[in-house]
Every structure is written in C-alpha cells, then in structure tokens.
Amino acid sequence: FTASLLLGTTLTISSNHWIMAWAGLEINTLAILPMISKSHHPRAIEAATKYFLTQATASALLLFSSMINAWQTGQWDITQLTNPTSCLILTSAIAMKLGLVPFHFWFPEVLQGTPLTTGLLLSTLMKFPPITLLYMTSPSLNPTVLTSMAILSTALGGWMGLNQTQIRKILAFSSISHLGWMTIIISYNPKLTLLNFYLYALMTTATFLTLHTTKASKLSTLMTTWTKAPALNAALLLTLLSLAGLPPLTGFLPKWLIIQELTKQDMA
Amino acid sequence: MDLSLVLNTFTLLTLTTLSTPIIFPLLSDSLKNTPSTITNTVKASFLISLIPMTIHIHSGSESLITLWEWKFIMTFKIPISLKLDFYSLTFLPIALFVSWSILQFATWYMASDPHATKFFTYLLLFLIAMLTLIVANNLFVLFIGWEGVGVMSFLLISWWHGRAEANTAALQAILYNRVGDVGLILCLAWLAYTTNTWEIQQLNSPHQTPTLPLLGLILAATGKSAQFGLHPWLPAAMEGPTPVSALLHSSTMVVAGIFLLIRTHPLLSSNQTAMTTCLCLGALSTLFAATCALTQNDIKKIIAFSTSSQLGLMMVTIGLNLPQLAFLHISTHAFFKAMLFLCSGSIIHNLNGEQDIRKMGGLQKMLPTTTSCLTIGNLALMGTPFLAGFYSKDQIIECLNTSYLNSWALILTLLATSFTAVYTIRMTVLVQTGFTRIPPLTPMNENNPAITSPITRLALGSIMAGLLITSYITPTKTPPMTMPLSIKITALVITILGIIIALELSKLTQTLILTKQTPLYNFSTSLGYFNLLTHRLTTKTLLTGGQNIASHLVDLSWYKLLGPEGLANLQLTTTKTITTLHSGLIKAYLSSFALSLLIILMSAH
Numbered sequence: 091f092t093a094s095l096l097l098g099t100t101l102t103i104s105s106n107h108w109i110m111a112w113a114g115l116e117i118n119t120l121a122i123l124p125m126i127s128k129s130h131h132p133r134a135i136e137a138a139t140k141y142f143l144t145q146a147t148a149s150a151l152l153l154f155s156s157m158i159n160a161w162q163t164g165q166w167d168i169t170q171l172t173n174p175t176s177c178l179i180l181t182s183a184i185a186m187k188l189g190l191v192p193f194h195f196w197f198p199e200v201l202q203g204t205p206l207t208t209g210l211l212l213s214t215l216m217k218f219p220p221i222t223l224l225y226m227t228s229p230s231l232n233p234t235v236l237t238s239m240a241i242l243s244t245a246l247g248g249w250m251g252l253n254q255t256q257i258r259k260i261l262a263f264s265s266i267s268h269l270g271w272m273t274i275i276i277s278y279n280p281k282l283t284l285l286n287f288y289l290y291a292l293m294t295t296a297t298f299l300t301l302h303t304t305k306a307s308k309l310s311t312l313m314t315t316w317t318k319a320p321a322l323n324a325a326l327l328l329t330l331l332s333l334a335g336l337p338p339l340t341g342f343l344p345k346w347l348i349i350q351e352l353t354k355q356d357m358a
Numbered sequence: 359m360d361l362s363l364v365l366n367t368f369t370l371l372t373l374t375t376l377s378t379p380i381i382f383p384l385l386s387d388s389l390k391n392t393p394s395t396i397t398n399t400v401k402a403s404f405l406i407s408l409i410p411m412t413i414h415i416h417s418g419s420e421s422l423i424t425l426w427e428w429k430f431i432m433t434f435k436i437p438i439s440l441k442l443d444f445y446s447l448t449f450l451p452i453a454l455f456v457s458w459s460i461l462q463f464a465t466w467y468m469a470s471d472p473h474a475t476k477f478f479t480y481l482l483l484f485l486i487a488m489l490t491l492i493v494a495n496n497l498f499v500l501f502i503g504w505e506g507v508g509v510m511s512f513l514l515i516s517w518w519h520g521r522a523e524a525n526t527a528a529l530q531a532i533l534y535n536r537v538g539d540v541g542l543i544l545c546l547a548w549l550a551y552t553t554n555t556w557e558i559q560q561l562n563s564p565h566q567t568p569t570l571p572l573l574g575l576i577l578a579a580t581g582k583s584a585q586f587g588l589h590p591w592l593p594a595a596m597e598g599p600t601p602v603s604a605l606l607h608s609s610t611m612v613v614a615g616i617f618l619l620i621r622t623h624p625l626l627s628s629n630q631t632a633m634t635t636c637l638c639l640g641a642l643s644t645l646f647a648a649t650c651a652l653t654q655n656d657i658k659k660i661i662a663f664s665t666s667s668q669l670g671l672m673m674v675t676i677g678l679n680l681p682q683l684a685f686l687h688i689s690t691h692a693f694f695k696a697m698l699f700l701c702s703g704s705i706i707h708n709l710n711g712e713q714d715i716r717k718m719g720g721l722q723k724m725l726p727t728t729t730s731c732l733t734i735g736n737l738a739l740m741g742t743p744f745l746a747g748f749y750s751k752d753q754i755i756e757c758l759n760t761s762y763l764n765s766w767a768l769i770l771t772l773l774a775t776s777f778t779a780v781y782t783i784r785m786t787v788l789v790q791t792g793f794t795r796i797p798p799l800t801p802m803n804e805n806n807p808a809i810t811s812p813i814t815r816l817a818l819g820s821i822m823a824g825l826l827i828t829s830y831i832t833p834t835k836t837p838p839m840t841m842p843l844s845i846k847i848t849a850l851v852i853t854i855l856g857i858i859i860a861l862e863l864s865k866l867t868q869t870l871i872l873t874k875q876t877p878l879y880n881f882s883t884s885l886g887y888f889n890l891l892t893h894r895l896t897t898k899t900l901l902t903g904g905q906n907i908a909s910h911l912v913d914l915s916w917y918k919l920l921g922p923e924g925l926a927n928l929q930l931t932t933t934k935t936i937t938t939l940h941s942g943l944i945k946a947y948l949s950s951f952a953l954s955l956l957i958i959l960m961s962a963h
Contacts, residue, residue: 140944147951178962182955192954195940195947235958246936253933 094121095215102219108156108166112149115187115219119145122216125208126200137203144186144196151183171227180227181235187220188269189262191242198250198262206307209258210298213265214291221272221287225280233277243270255309257301264333265294275348278355286344293333293341300326362421365410369442369493370423372407372450375399376486379479393468396478397461400485404454414447415830422495422559434554441495441558444831445620445685449492452689453610455819456696457485459812463700464601466808467707477517481605484510488610492617496556497546500618504542504582507611508535514606515598527594534591538581538615544574545622561624572632575622576639583615583669586643590888592666593650596658600703603658608665608695613688616672623681633677634764640673641767641774648777652784653882656713657702660785664739665695667774674771675754678761682834687750690824694738694746697816701732704809705789708802715785720794724802727810729790731817736782738820740853741775749824751775753837755849760838772852779856780863787864 094117102114119142127138155176160166162173171177182193189197201209224231247267254260268290276283300322301307304315316323332339379396382389413419424439440446461481468474487506494500508531516528548571549556579585584592595607606612619626619636626632644667651663668691675684706713708725722729734745741751755775758768804810918924 140947143944143948144951147948151955174962175959178958179955182958186951193951195950196944198940199942232962235962249929249932250936250940252929253937 091121091125095211099215099219103222106168108153108160108168111168111219111223112153112156115145115149115152118216118219119149122208122211125211126204128208129205131203133203134205135203137200140196141200144193148183148186151179151186155179155183168223168226171230174232177227177230177232178235180223181231181239184220184224185239188217189266190239190269190273191246191266192239194243194246194266197266198254198259201258201262202256204258206258206298206302209261210295210302213261213294213298217265217269217287217291221283224273224276225284228276228280228283231277236273236277240270240272240274243267243273245270257307257309257312261294261297265290268333271345271348275351279351282344282347282351286348289340289344290333293329296329297326297333300329361413361417361419365413365419365421365442366423368406368409368413369440369447369450372403372410372454373486373489373493375403375406376482376489379482380486391475391479393461393465393474393478396475396482397458397465400454400458400461400482404451404458407451407454410442411447411451414442414444420444420447424495434550436496436498436556438499439495439557440493440499442493445617446493448827448831449617449685449689450489452692452823453485453488453492456610456692456816457481457605459816460601460604460696460700462808463604463703463812464599466806467601467703468599477514477599477601480510480514480517481601484514484606484611488614491614495558497542497549497558497622498556500621501542501546504539504578504614504618507606507614508532508539508582511535511595511606511611514602515595517599517602518597521597523594524597527591527597530591530594534584534588535581537588538578541574541577541581542618545571545578548574558621561622566628567625569629569631572626572629573635575619575626576632576635579615579619579673580639581615582618583612583673584643584666585615585639585670585673586646587639589643589647589666590893593659593662596656596662600658600699600706603662604696604699604703607662608692608699610692612665612669613672613692616669616676616684616688619673619676620681620685623676626676627679633679635677636673637677637764637767640670640675640677641764641770642670643667643673644670644774645770645777646670648774648781649882651781652777653879654781655716657705657715657718657785657789658699658713660715660781661695661698661702664698664778664781667778668695668739670774671751671754671771674758674767677767678754678757678763680754680757680835682831683750683753683757683837686824686827687754689827690738690746690750690820693816693819693823694735697731697813697820698735698739700809700813700816701728701735704728704804704813705732708804709796709800712796715788717795717797718789719792719796720790721796722790724794725804728804728813731813732790733786734817734820736786740779740782740856741849742853743850744825746820746822746824749828752849756838756841756846759845759848760841772848775849776852776856776859779853780860783857783860784864787860 098114098117098121100114101117102111105111105114123138123142126141127134155178156166156171158179159171159173159176162176163170171180186193201212204212244267247263247265247270251260251263251267254263268286272283272286272290275286301312303322304312304319306312306315315326328339332341335341335345376399379391379399383391420441420443422439422441424437427435427437429435461478464478464481465474468477471477484507487503487510489503491500491503491507494503512528512532515531516524518524546556548568553560581588592607592612596603598606626636647663647666647670651660651667654660654663668687672684672687672691675681675687705718705721705725705728708728709718712718738745738747741747741755743752755771758771
C-alpha cells in the first residue's frame with residue numbers, strides 16, 4: 091500500500107496533463123483507504139468512509155474544472171488554466187482535498203479514526219499533491235477566495251483546537267491553520283508556501299512519531315509520558331512550540347516571512 | 359537710655375524665661391519641673407513682658423529682631439525674625455497674664471492627675487508655639503507656630519486618652535485644622551512665587567492681589583478659628599480638661615486664624631471679594647454657633663459655642679476692614695472667656711464631675727466667688743456697657759450698622775448678638791439661681807486660693823481691660839462718631855430684648871410642661887445637622903471610592919474583565935460555539951461543502 095501511495099504522489103507531481111493529475115490523486119485516495127481502516131474499529135471504518143466521500147467529491151470537482159477549461163480553451167495543460175469558473179472550482183476542489191475552511195469538517199474526525207502512523211501520512215504526504223497543484227496553477231487563481239479561505243482557516247483552526255482533548259484532533263486543527271498560512275501567500279510568493287509546507291511537514295512528522303512512540307492519543311495520556319521517556323517528552327515540548335511558531339524555533343520562520351511578504355503587498 | 363535696646367532685651371528675656379522649664383531638665387537631672395515652678399515661670403514672664411508693652415505705649419516704638427537667616431536658595435532668604443509692633447507687644451502680656459491665671463488654676467484642677475507635670479509642660483510648649491506665632495515677622499515662622507499649636511492642641515485634647523470620645527475629638531481637631539493649613543500653604547506658595555518674600559512688611563506692595571491666595575488665607579482662618587464649614591472640632595474639643603479649653607479654645611489658639619488675617623490685612627483690604635467672603639462667613643458662623651448654643655445642656659459646650667460665635671464676630675470685623683478693632687475684641691475676649699472656662703471648671707470639679715446644667719442650680723449660695731465671677735464674665739460677654747466686652751463689641755456693631763455693606767450680614771450678626779444674651783442668661787439662671795438640682799452629697803469647697811485668685815484676677819481684667827486698652831492706643835481708623843440714636847443703642851436694645859426673652863423662657867421650667875421636639879429645636883440640638891451629614895458621608899464616600907478604585911477597578915475589571923481573563927473568556931465563547939458546529943454528520947458536511955461552492959461561484963460572477 092505504501093508503494094501505491096508513493097506511485098500516486100509521484101504521478102501527480104510530475105504530471106502536465108490534468109487527467110494524469112487526477113489519476114494520481116485517485117490512486118492516492120484508494121491506496122490510503124485500507125490503511126485507515128486497518129483496525130476494523132467502527133470509528134476507523136467511519137473515518138474511512140468520510141475520507142472516501144470527501145476525497146471523491148474533490149476529485150470529481152477537479153475533473154469537472156479541468157473539463158470546463160478544456161472545453162473553453164481546448165487544452166489540458168495544468169499551468170494554462172485560464173477559465174475563471176474552472177479556476178474557482180479548482181480552488182474549492184483543492185481546498186476540499188487539503189482541508190481548508192469551509193471544507194474542513196472531515197479532517198478532524200478522519201484523523202481521529204486513523205492509527206497514528208497513517209495519520210501522519212494523511213497529514214503530510216496526502217497534502218503534497220494538492221499543494222503542488224496549487225503551486226503550479228497559482229498565477230491564475232482568484233486571490234480573494236484564497237485569502238478569505240486562508241484567514242478563516244487560520245482563525246477557525248486555532249479556535250477549534252482550544253476545546254479538544256484528543257491529540258489527533260488537535261493536530262488536525264493545527265494542520266488546518268498551517269494550511270491557512272500556506273494558502274494566504276500563494277498568490278504573492280508561492281515559494282514561501284512551499285517553504286512553509288516543508289517545515290510544517292517536518293514538525294508534524296516529528297510530533298506524530300513521538301506520539302506513536304509513547305502511544306499517547308489523549309491529553310491525559312500525554313501527561314504521564316514523562317515517566318516513560320523523559321528526554322522524548324522534552325523534545326516533544328520543543329517540537330510543539332515550534333509548531334506554534336515561537337520565535338527562536340524554526341516554526342517562526344515561515345510565519346515571519348509570510349507576514350513580511352504580505353506587508354509588502356499591502357495586505358497585513 | 360536707648361529705649362529700643364531695652365525693648366528688644368526685655369522681649370527676648372520674656373521668651374527665654376518661658377523656655378527655661380523646657381531646657382533645664384535636659385541639662386541636669388536635679389532640675390525637675392513641678393507644676394508650681396512652671397506657674398511661677400509664666401508669672402515671671404508676664405511681669406517682664408509688661409516692660410516692653412509700657413515702652414511701646416509710652417513712645418510708640420516698634421522693632422524688628424532678626425535672629426538668623428536661612429539661606430534657602432540664594433535669591434530667597436527666610437530670616438527668623440520677630441516683629442514687635444503694637445499687636446504683638448500688646449498681646450504678649452495679655453496672653454501671659456491669662457496663661458498665668460490658667461496655670462495657677464490648673465495646679466488645683468489637675469492635682470489628682472499622676473502626670474500633672476507633663477500636662478504643664480504641654481501647656482508651656484503650647485504657649486511657646488503661640489507666642490512664636492504672635493511675634494513672627496514672616497509667614498514662615500508664623501507657620502511654625504501655627505503647626506505647633508495644632509499639634510499641642512491634639513496632644514492636650516486627648517489628655518485623657520482612655521476615653522474614645524477624647525480621641526475622636528482630637529482627631530477631628532487635627533483634621534479640620536489640616537484642611538485649613540492647605541489654604542495657608544497655598545498662600546505661602548503664591549507669595550513666594552510672586553513677591554519672593556514671606557516678610558510681613560513686604561505685604562504692602564501688591565496693589566491688587568488675585569483672589570485665590572486670599573481665599574487660601576480665609577480657608578486657613580476658617581480651619582483654625584472654627585468658622586462655619588470647618589467648625590465641628592471646637593465643641594468636640596471640650597473633651598479636654600478645663601484648663602486646656604480655657605487656654606487653647608478660648609483665648610489663644612482659636613484667635614490664631616483671626617490674627618493671621620490681621621497680619622495679612624494689607625493684602626486683603628484691596629480685594630472686595632475677599633472682604634465680602636469674610637463678612638458673610640463670619641456672620642453665618644456667629645449666628646450658627648449662637649443657635650446651637652441655645653439648646654445645649656453641657657456647660658462647657660455652651661461656652662465653646664459662645665467662643666465660636668465671638669470668633670464669627672471677629673471675622674465680621676475683619677470683613678469690615680477694621681483689623682485693629684478685631685484685635686481689640688481678641689484681647690478683651692481672652693479675659694472673660696478664660697474666666698468663664700475657669701469658673702465652669704471650678705463648678706465641675708466641685709460637683710464631682712457634673713457638667714449638665716440641668717443638674718446644677720442654686721450655686722450662688724454655695725460657691726459665691728465663682729458664681730459672681732461667672733456673672734461678671736457673662737455680662738462682659740453680652741457687652742454690658744463699660745465692662746470689657748462693651749468697648750469692642752459695641753464698637754463693632756456700631757461700625758456694622760453705619761457701613762454701606764451687606765445687610766444680610768448685619769441682620770445675622772444682630773440676631774446672633776441677641777442669641778448671645780439668651781443663652782448666657784439661660785446658663786446663668788440654670789446654674790446659679792433657683793432651687794438646687796445637685797445630688798445631696800457633694801464635696802463643695804472653693805476656699806483654695808489656687809481657684810479664687812486666678813478667677814478674681816481675670817474678673818478684674820474683664821472689667822478694666824477694655825478701658826485700659828482703648829485709652830492707651832491710637833486707632834488707625836477714626837471710628838464713626840455720629841449716628842442716629844436708634845443705631846447707637848442697637849446693640850444694647852437687642853441684648854436687653856434677649857435677656858427678657860430668656861427670663862420669660864426660664865419661667866417655663868417652673869410650669870412643668872415638657873418641651874416638645876419641634877424641628878427648630880432639633881436643628882439647634884443636633885448642631886445644625888452638620889456633624890451628622892458631613893462626618894459619615896464624606897469619609898464613607900472617600901473610603902469606598904478608594905476601595906472601588908483599588909480593588910474593583912484595577913484588580914477586578916482591568917486585570918480580569920478587560921485584560922487577560924477577558925481575552926481568555928472571549929476565546930472560550932468562540933471555541934464552544936464552533937465546537938457545536940462540528941457534529942460529525944457527513945451529510946451535513948457534504949451539504950455545507952456544496953453550499954460553499956455555490957457561494958464561491960455566485961460571488962465570482
């Protein structure tokens with residue numbers, strides 16, 4: 091299954107034609123579904139179902155947008171997406187795939203239902219193709235829609251995360267807000283989006299692996315991990331702070347650069 | 359010989375003699391004070407101080423003694439200098455005479471007190487502070503004396519500090535005086551700022567002084583001399599022993615405020631607003647105090663209110679632009695008021711601590727000397743012709759009547775004069791005449807010369823002082839000589855009217871009808887509701903305001919509601935609202951997705 095995942099991702103990344111991209115995304119979806127529902131727990135099944143439904147919708151919308159574009163302009167090139175309607179539909183499709191507000195409702199529950207390593211894959215690897223697509227089509231996207239979605243994601247991710255006790259849901263909301271940060275800068279400086287994504291992927295991987303080692307899935311479990319692996323706990327502290335974006339840690343870097351870029355563009 | 363040298367020497371000798379009982383015990387252990395040594399010291403001081411006064415009367419010489427100069431900053435020097443002019447040279451012997459009599463009386467009155475020497479030392483310190491105030495040439499030295507008398511007043515009022523009322527009374531005295539001090543400091547600051555000096559001779563220069571520093575001076579006088587507004591401390595100060603009441607609150611300290619106004623008179627005379635303020639404030643004070651005295655039952659309180667009323671009268675005189683007349687009234691008033699207090703002290707001690715006049719009566723037969731001096735004092739207070747009070751009081755009323763000033767102040771003052779007669783006669787009748795209402799077994803004995811000689815000396819002073827002082831000074835302003843007959847005898851007529859009313863009212867006591875509690879009676883008995891209204895209200899408002907600011911405003915609202923906790927609460931509300939949105943139903947989710955998509959497409963077109 092991992093192999094198919096990698097295949098799907100690579101396919102999407104390196105594609106130039108919309109059908110290829112779509113195919114890669116489909117392969118990714120199908121491959122990860124059994125991984126989510128590996129434990130046959132009802133919650134896992136439910137998570138798998140939700141994930142499938144949303145992702146299928148998103149892929150359909152993606153195909154739809156590319157078809158409209160092909161109908162209007164007669165070409166299937168990813169970088170040449172010019173029809174405004176198809177741009178909008180594409181934006182919403184990718185938002186659905188990523189988990190941006192207002193298309194984010196599936197993400198916490200799905201993440202909650204998966205085992206921790208799959209969750210990791212879900213957060214990082216699965217985000218990679220859509221981000222790539224965004225990156226490739228960034229010049230032609232509607233900035234207003236993107237900005238509003240991004241601001242809402244950042245805010246909502248923060249607020250929702252406050253009231254959670256399950257760590258996986260917290261991490262889901264943290265990824266939603268990070269995605270918000272990534273989206274907001276994409277129309278002005280797409281390289282920063284990529285930087286943000288890479289660093290975010292790094293930090294999330296570290297967090298997920300730590301949690302997997304200590305088998306902590308709730309906040310109450312997390313409280314007692316210091317007896318089992320104190321050094322790891324301390325490392326987790328630093329990682330979480332970095333995720334939050336505190337200045338001396340790495341997580342601050344993308345935030346700072348994004349704000350600087352936005353100020354230059356008269357937006358912040 | 360050189361008269362000014364003699365003048366200076368003897369004045370300084372007076373002051374030095376007074377301070378010997380303070381310094382000698384510090385020098386050697388064997389030189390201890392006793393009450394009698396202090397009394398003798400003051401007597402010696404008095405006799406010495408007669409000499410400078412005589413020299414002044416003889417040759418009209420005044421002098422200025424500069425002892426030391428405090429170079430505060432280079433441009434503003436504060437000399438410690440004494441001004442010996444008519445006011446200080448005349449008041450010095452008077453104050454010392456009265457103090458000598460009071461101290462002699464106190465050797466009998468405080469004989470049973472274990473700390474009698476300390477008491478006498480306090481009285482002596484007070485006297486020194488008061489004399490500093492009198493002979494001061496600049497407002498700085500005056501302020502030193504001012505503060506000194508305030509502090510000593512506090513210590514002396516709370517002499518019996520086991521009594522809660524004595525402590526509250528002393529606190530009241532200090533607080534009300536402090537409020538007045540603010541006015542004095544304001545004036546000092548203004549003077550230092552504009553005229554760069556605090557000397558009294560220099561006060562002649564400004565032609566038109568602005569009203570604010572003058573109001574400050576009037577505020578200081580209000581506080582110290584218990585004018586209306588800052589007056590409750592004076593009746594409350596009767597908690598102190600009788601010698602204290604006699605010295606401080608009748609003859610010396612309470613006149614300090616008026617004396618300040620006399621000294622700074624050149625500043626005040628040009629400003630019409632200040633003069634009108636003095637006039638109306640004085641009139642109001644005198645009437646208010648007289649009204650309150652009508653229904654008092656404590657003999658000391660009656661005399662305290664009469665002091666307050668006379669102080670109002672002095673303030674009216676200042677308002678009439680007659681400082682010399684005010685000084686005359688101060689001097690004559692000192693004699694008979696001190697004597698009244700001493701008589702009341704003798705009565706109180708002889709009745710074993712009874713101060714209620716409803717429980718005294720018929721004392722004429724039992725305490726003949728005391729009661730005759732009491733009568734003389736009361737007659738002098740009322741302004742009976744040719745006793746001491748007449749020379750000053752009658753002249754004030756004449757000037758008031760013949761001036762073109764406020765008629766409201768005039769009416770109030772006349773009314774207060776008649777009230778003075780009423781309560782004085784009431785007190786005399788209830789204390790001395792009629793049937794006795796005292797308990798059967800009372801240790802009544804006035805054969806001690808420590809009681810009788812001070813009182814008789816002061817009685818002599820009450821009779822002669824008016825005549826003596828007015829004969830030997832030259833008035834700076836010509837008193838009005840011609841006026842219609844009705845105006846000339848106004849004071850006399852009103853006083854007689856008051857006497858008649860009082861005698862009629864006193865007959866009521868023999869008809870056994872209970873006095874009804876009418877609103878007017880309540881007003882008079884509860885001192886015009888002033889104490890009740892202000893004491894609770896002001897302090898409670900200030901304290902709760904302070905508590906509100908400190909705890910409610912800062913702690914609770916700024917730190918909690920608006921600050922950190924407020925922010926946290928804000929986030930909490932948002933979080934809870936949003937959590938309810940995430941229900942977990944995939945159908946809801948997908949429908950929301952569809953809706954959002956629709957909105958995005960719609961908005962773009």
